[in-house]
Amino acid sequence: MKKLQTVRGTYDLYGDKKRAHNEIIKKASKVAQSFGFEEIETPIFEFTNVFARNLGETSDIVTKEMYCLEDRGGESLTLRPEGTAGVVRSYISEGMQQNLPVKLFYHGPMFRYERPQKGRQRQFTQFGMELIGVETPQADIEIIAAAYNFVNYLDLGGNVVVEINSLGDKESRDNYRDELVAYLKENLDGLSNDSKERLEKNPLRVLDSKDEKDKTIVENAPKFGDYLNAESKEFFKLVLEGLDRLNIEYKVNERLVRGLDYYDHTVFEITTDCLGAQGTVLAGGRYNGLVEQMGGAKTAGIGWACGIERLAMMLKEDIKKPVEAVIIPTGSDVMLEAMEVAYILRTSGIITEQSYTGNMKKRMIKADKMNAKYAIIIGADEVAKETVILKNLDEGTQKEVKVSELIKEIRG
RNA sequence: GCGAAUGUAGCUCAGUUGGUUAGAGCGUCGGUUUGUGGUACCGGAUGUCGCCGGUUCAAAUCCGGUCAUUCGCCCCA
Numbered sequence: 001m002k003k004l005q006t007v008r009g010t011y012d013l014y015g016d017k018k019r020a021h022n023e024i025i026k027k028a029s030k031v032a033q034s035f036g037f038e039e040i041e042t043p044i045f046e047f048t049n050v051f052a053r054n055l056g057e058t059s060d061i062v063t064k065e066m067y068c069l070e071d072r073g074g075e076s077l078t079l080r081p082e083g084t085a086g087v088v089r090s091y092i093s094e095g096m097q098q099n100l101p102v103k104l105f106y107h108g109p110m111f112r113y114e115r116p117q118k119g120r121q122r123q124f125t126q127f128g129m130e131l132i133g134v135e136t137p138q139a140d141i142e143i144i145a146a147a148y149n150f151v152n153y154l155d156l157g158g159n160v161v162v163e164i165n166s167l168g169d170k171e172s173r174d175n176y177r178d179e180l181v182a183y184l185k186e187n188l189d190g191l192s193n194d195s196k197e198r199l200e201k202n203p204l205r206v207l208d209s210k211d212e213k214d215k216t217i218v219e220n221a222p223k224f225g226d227y228l229n230a231e232s233k234e235f236f237k238l239v240l241e242g243l244d245r246l247n248i249e250y251k252v253n254e255r256l257v258r259g260l261d262y263y264d265h266t267v268f269e270i271t272t273d274c275l276g277a278q279g280t281v282l283a284g285g286r287y288n289g290l291v292e293q294m295g296g297a298k299t300a301g302i303g304w305a306c307g308i309e310r311l312a313m314m315l316k317e318d319i320k321k322p323v324e325a326v327i328i329p330t331g332s333d334v335m336l337e338a339m340e341v342a343y344i345l346r347t348s349g350i351i352t353e354q355s356y357t358g359n360m361k362k363r364m365i366k367a368d369k370m371n372a373k374y375a376i377i378i379g380a381d382e383v384a385k386e387t388v389i390l391k392n393l394d395e396g397t398q399k400e401v402k403v404s405e406l407i408k409e410i411r412g
Numbered sequence: 413g414c415g416a417a418u419g420u421a422g423c424u425c426a427g428u429u430g431g432u433u434a435g436a437g438c439g440u441c442g443g444u445u446u447g448u449g450g451u452a453c454c455g456g457a458u459g460u461c462g463c464c465g466g467u468u469c470a471a472a473u474c475c476g477g478u479c480a481u482u483c484g485c486c487c488c489a
Contacts, residue, residue: 005462008480060487064413082489110489115413118482119489126489194486210485259488269489276482280489307489330447358442364449379447393449 009114009122019319020312021125024154025107028127028306031150032105035142037129040104042086044111045069048076050089054294055082056261058201065112079111082260083128083305084287085294091132092296100133100299107308119278119310128284128305132291135300137235140266140286141242143302147282148248150306151270156314158274160281162249164240165224165256167204167264168232170289176227177203187217207255224254232265239266258283262290266302275310282306325410326367327354330379338378341388341403345376348407368393374410 006012013021029039048068055062067079080086083106096102107127114120129146131139144162151160167173181203184191191199192211199206207218228236243250250268258267267285275281284304291299325345329338338354345352353370355363360377367375377389382400390409391398401409 005480065487112488114487116481117484120487124489128489197486205487277484278488283489305489310489328448360447361449362442366449368449375449377448381447389448391448396449398448 007122009116011121016318017312019321020315021308023315023319024308024311025127027153028107028150029105031146031153032129034149035103035129035146037103037105037131037146040087040090040106041108042083042090042106043080044109045077045079046086046089048078050085050294051078051081054085054088054262054290056202056259059259059261061112061259065114067111067113081110081112083108083110083126084130084262084290084303087128087130087303088132088287088290088294088296088301092291092294097133097297097299101139102130102132104132105129117276117278119275119307119313121309125308126305127308128303130301130303132301133299134302135288137238137242139300139302140239141246143284143304144239144243144250144266144268145246145248147268147270147284147304147306151282151311154311154314155316156272156311157316158272158314160270160272161251162268162270163253163256164243164250164266164268165253166228166232166236166239166266167224167257167285168228168236169264172228172232173264175229176222176224179222179227180204180206183221184217190214190217202259204257205259207257218255235265258285262287262293264288268304270306272314274314278310281310281314320371322351323353323370323372324351325353325374325376326363326370326372327352328360328363328367328375328377329355330360330377334378334380334383337383341376341378341406344403345407345410350407350410376406 032039048066051066052062057063061081066081069077069079071077087104087106091097091102105128107125109123110126111123113122116122129143131143144164148162168176181199184195184199184203184206188196188199190213191206192209192214195206195209195211195214198209206214207221209215209218225233240250240252256267256269263285265286265288268283269280270282271279272281273279282304283306284302286300286302288300290301291297327338327342329335342352342354353372355366358366364375372393375391375393377391382388385400386403387400388403388406389398390401390406
């Protein structure tokens, strides 16, 4: 440690940015609660196996992005790289299957050892929702509707698009994968080196390659939709019908896949064009196999997570520190009286600031910069009469008000 | 993990072919008759020029390394 700085890919959250984060989390929580979800907080680290066994042995997250550490007892622990595995672990360990369905939301820091960029850091914040125990398309529709409602509830600049696809059940997915691999092997020479590697590790990823040569090959590749079996097709159809019914705009993207192994059936993303290479702002999908894979009874599940930092960067306007009133004593002789009035307001829940130094003019300037609605001026004359000058800073009007009437005046 | 760019006051940046005490705007602080803002004027403060090393009589300026950031790839929220 040579210099006082945060470690690579981490940052201090304060001021405008912290307020933006709070605002987003507040709105997301409100939406989640409207949909009947409850908050859960799980530890930010788990036994390494919780992630390593379930996200996919060959996934990038597991092979090169986890922050693993050994505790003093020799246990291998990992800072959570995502939220779902921890929530599902909790679902099993806490015996929540006694009361299905389980509807949970969470938010907090996640950790991935990645190369930092705009919209990508090593410690970042996610908000997520999980709905466990519902097999029907109702769950998909509900969870996507919540995501859609939430993103639209935020005041974002730039276009946001919901993209959706179905990976089908395991049978459909395996069939498709075999066909895709066969096709890609026929065209092996035309593929980029990255895609040759993907072919080995996660063939579906070749579908959303950005390489131009790959794109032309992918154009003619077998289509996912053609390999879904009847049940999977019907399921996806019902999900889309539900979204139509709720007037949720979406775009079916047959090349949309997921990086983590546990997804099946419905997968979806909300993307934007204003964050460079980090276009995905929210992503999720169904994970009908995960609970069983982690040792619980076979139970359906679906959820999503969004990156708070990415959303915060898209917010149209800065969130200002809220101040309703600023107390301005005319001089140090009435400082105590001014503090007393401030205390009365504060204990009534009115956000009240005070100015600490300067002449009247300076104090007024500060009140103005604080964006306060009212300046409350107190001098010796007012103290004698048990009044204050209540000045509306938006309108520029002011009047003398009894201290005992002050709260009523402000609250209107 | 790969490729490229950048790094000067709190912020945004200027700094000519290396040459005295490194600048501007914004912000901040103080003042302009010690009771009134959002649109005035005057003045002040602040920088180990990211860090370490090298070349040179002399480096913010050239070279190497390092750290951090940004862009693209990989991947992902």
